[in-house]
Amino acid sequence: MKLIDVTVPLNASLATYPGNTPFSLEGIKRIARGDSSNVSSIHMSAHCGTHVDAPRHFFDGGGDADSLPLDLLIGRTRVIEITSRTGIEAADLAASNLSEDIRVLIKTSNSRLWGDPEFHKDYVGVSESGAKHLVEHGIKVVGVDYLSVERFRFPGAPAHHILLGAGTIVIEGLNLSEVDPGVYDMYCLPLRVADSDGAPARVVLRRS
Ligand SMILES: [Zn+2]
Numbered sequence: 001m002k003l004i005d006v007t008v009p010l011n012a013s014l015a016t017y018p019g020n021t022p023f024s025l026e027g028i029k030r031i032a033r034g035d036s037s038n039v040s041s042i043h044m045s046a047h048c049g050t051h052v053d054a055p056r057h058f059f060d061g062g063g064d065a066d067s068l069p070l071d072l073l074i075g076r077t078r079v080i081e082i083t084s085r086t087g088i089e090a091a092d093l094a095a096s097n098l099s100e101d102i103r104v105l106i107k108t109s110n111s112r113l114w115g116d117p118e119f120h121k122d123y124v125g126v127s128e129s130g131a132k133h134l135v136e137h138g139i140k141v142v143g144v145d146y147l148s149v150e151r152f153r154f155p156g157a158p159a160h161h162i163l164l165g166a167g168t169i170v171i172e173g174l175n176l177s178e179v180d181p182g183v184y185d186m187y188c189l190p191l192r193v194a195d196s197d198g199a200p201a202r203v204v205l206r207r208s
Helices: 090-094 109-113 128-136 158-165
Strands: 003-005 024-029 039-043 051-053 074-081 103-107 141-144 169-172 182-190 198-207
Touching: 051 182, 090 128, 128 158, 141 182, 158 169
Parallel strands: 074 103, 103 141, 141 169
Antiparallel strands: 003 198, 024 039, 051 169, 051 198, 074 182, 182 198
């Protein structure tokens, strides 16, 4: 059984979305300092690295990370590759004929950015027309390979509003560099963080 881990490691060299709390590990207890065990505290934004956005991210009163439906986050998933370097438009997605899919992961040039601790503002995001296309074609889960589905600070955040508003789950921060386009089984397990607008997740693909 070949598993492909598409989760980015949480470490000090992980790029962070501007304004979000970067990941850090703080040694609360250390054997080297005379403590009986090693115990760390983890500091990070709920949107660090590979994570799932809950509806509450853009809608007060929307569902929190604890209410994300696992039956949508596990199952047959299509990985498509888009070569656009700006916004992912409806026309870019149309070529993939998504009508039989409910889960899609979009591989772009973004996956090559993960080796760099610097945040790249010119990453590829989903445009308004792209988000509408996904919803209209019945997509319930969409995953992207950098830290936001939205183009950087795009006015009105249309992709988040359209997708989360339609009940489509958004997975962000995937590393798809080792994944060829095709059909996989996905296991996406966000932590049950009550009241949170997002939660870190482990995401693994298995060739189906
Ligand atoms: Zn997010």
